[in-house]
Amino acid sequence: MLNRSKQKTKLTERSPEDRRKDFLEVNDGYTFTEAVSEADRCLQCRNAPCIQGCPVAIDIPGFIKAIQEKDLERSWEILYTTNQLPAICGRVCPQEKQCEERCTVGKIKDSEPVAIGRLERFTADWKRKAGFTPVTIEVTKPEKIAVVGSGPAGLTVASELAKNGYAVDLFEALHAPGGVLTYGIPEFRLPKEIVRAEIEGIRQLGVSLRTDLIVGKTIYFDEIRQKYRAVFLGIGAGAPKFMGVSGTNLNGIFSASEFLTRVNLMKAFRFPYADTPITIGKHVIVVGGGNVAMDAARSAMRLGAQTVTIVYRRTETELPARWEEYHHAIEEGIRFMWLSNPIAYLPGPDFRVTGARIQKMGLGDPDASGRRKPVPLPGVEETLDCDCVIEAIGQSAHRILSEGFKEVRLNRYGYIEVDPETLMTSVPGVFAGGDIVTGAATVIEAMGAGKTAAKGIMRYLTAIA
């Protein structure tokens, strides 16, 4: 029965006071009744514009219809044929800019789109709890393929190829697979148990996963190329950038990557039960305005900071972070300092940071991205006291790349150049996708690239066979 409500079915969230004390999820997702009621808002449009907004083209009306009919098993089957990481995407996709942006219901005056992401999460969570039966796929093809990097791009290439009967070896430099899903996005947005479960599903397709193996170091790129008929590089853009202002090397100043890695991958939030420490100050400054800045700020709050202030060069209007994350941050007591940019960090007697000199900014003409450019207001400065600074101003290409894969042509930003259709690099048989091609993007775009690359690889292998 069609649900004509203009608003998405409400999701009960934990109170900000509670959740800022722990790393549990903000909400538990839809209940069965809520999910069916939300599914009933979907009009089952014949042209399904929502599908065009999804980088992996999930049959969105299909999996939602199955929820309407209370056939969750079928809903899962539809989802899982195109998306191997649905519980992850349902949580972290910027749906408002993707599938949900195109949704017909959202085009109606004053109406919110169907909560596609939440429904995707619902079906995936149901299946994980109901028990996932592994699909066994025989290796039918003679060629072996190497996938380097186990982030969303690498995981997708590996599962697509395995489903098509190829033997795949997946290599990961760190001791745990998942890339940013594991070391970047915090537990309270994406529980690691879910990441592990979805990766386990991919391994069960027959993908062999090897951690602690740094391609270019533990095995040279040449050796990989000799041993495998095709190689996919999904190594991400993991190198942190620093603004480079004076005082950057003071103690108490971290890149968001280091801070989040210590907290997520090395579980510093359980210190001293886990051995890796993190010093979290009383007054924390986070520099930047993207999702990474929100994640760092909200993690710092959960680790016991008294105040957390996000310092951003532009204003709320230009904030690149997801609206939902921004609101969660505000609810949890994160402060925002707009039109502000640190120009120096101030040392204390013990070489710890004690404050930041902040340059106030104004907004000038729009830049290439269409956003108004921040310009310094001469002489307008202030000092903000702090004992910890986390810089979240972006990442660049992984450094081991330039040493280990010299043959692969890079563009002027240090990212890998590929043929947009096949994702093949300048080296025949070597493909690349995800953040290492596009620069920092999204999980689902990396997965979309993985699908395209898998097709490119299969076409290449058939052509040379």
Add this chain to the structure above:
Amino acid sequence: MTPAIEPTQESVFTIREIAPKIFDMTIVSSTEEGSAALISKHAKAGQFVMIRGGEEAERIPLTIAQTEPEKRAVRLIFQVAGTSTHKLSLLKPGDPVLNLAGPLGKPSEIVEGKKVLVIGGGVGIAAILPIARELYHAGNEVTVVLGARTTALLILKDEFAQISHHLTLCTDDGSEGHKGFVTDAIKDLVAYRGVYDVGWAVGPTIMMKMCSEIAKQLDFPLWTSLNPIMVDGTGMCGGCRVLVGDEVFFACVDGPEFDGRLVDWDNLMLRQKQFKNEEADSYHHCRLEDQLNSR
């Protein structure tokens, strides 16, 4: 069939306390594809591994002291400094090693036919062993200076005797060799034999700093192996950043060796103390657990 996440293929082959709190450990792989096997095939002098003894353990960097590809073996020599090294020291032959990744960092730039100086201090003596070995086999004239607090801590003397042309030993307390610091010995050597073409120094940060000052005065390049705190060891976190010639580098991918004459040593020493309080807590916590477990 589902291939398992390759089960632990790395295990301790031998472990021996060669001096008070200094352990000499060999890790082997059960297969050709294991980490120790692959590392032993690819490692060059000056490189290190990241090792994690168990679940919840920190990843810590240790220099590769020796490799034996035929035996799929990697030799590490470490000093107990806190929780992680303490936990490693408790491993017994046959125990699995959870994670071993490498070889990381840039290899040393091994020269040929030169007059070179190799300085090792404390547990840094172990780290400099492969460099001295390579330099010796590359046909250099190798002078080695080793220093430690006292004779019991002066490790690997016999191994160095075989790969050096001149070997000078020093102890702070005079219990063996010259009484005094390695820096005094270097000044004497240079006065007697003339300046070196290039040198390497690995040891406590303060020793590397003092040696670099001498290298600056005498005007010869001195490679030092920087030991900032590391997390991933693959260039992904920036925690290991060091100031060299006023530029910021990541020691794990751009180093760990840098010309000591250009290094901002004070900055490095202050950054090494970043987690001093937490490390003390963790070590305390870990000793408590040990006591509980031993009851």
